[in-house]
Amino acid sequence: MSNTMTEIAFQIILYAGNGRSSAMEGIQEAKEGDFDAADRKIEEASIELGKAHEFQTKLLHEEARGQGQSVNVILVHSQDHLMTAMTVRDLAIEIIEIYRNK
Numbered sequence: 541m542s543n544t545m546t547e548i549a550f551q552i553i554l555y556a557g558n559g560r561s562s563a564m565e566g567i568q569e570a571k572e573g574d575f576d577a578a579d580r581k582i583e584e585a586s587i588e589l590g591k592a593h594e595f596q597t598k599l600l601h602e603e604a605r606g607q608g609q610s611v612n613v614i615l616v617h618s619q620d621h622l623m624t625a626m627t628v629r630d631l632a633i634e635i636i637e638i639y640r641n642k
Contacts, residue, residue: 552618555592559585560625563632570639578636585629
């Protein structure tokens, strides 16, 4: 795995982690009844996950051009982290709606 690919993997991990944290904070805001803050946290989560997805897309484009690298644990971890964070964000949206409709 090249340094560039390693750097991209770590960027995916960073932004996915930020997104997951914001989504979880959104749930806490909703739990406290502050739905405007909860909505802002979900927006923050979406922005951060969008950044992670942009880095993932760079890797996909390289692969499609035949310039892909061999897969290693760091890259696998970054993909796992991103998918988990996206799931947390999606579930947070639903949980916030449950609190909103109480």
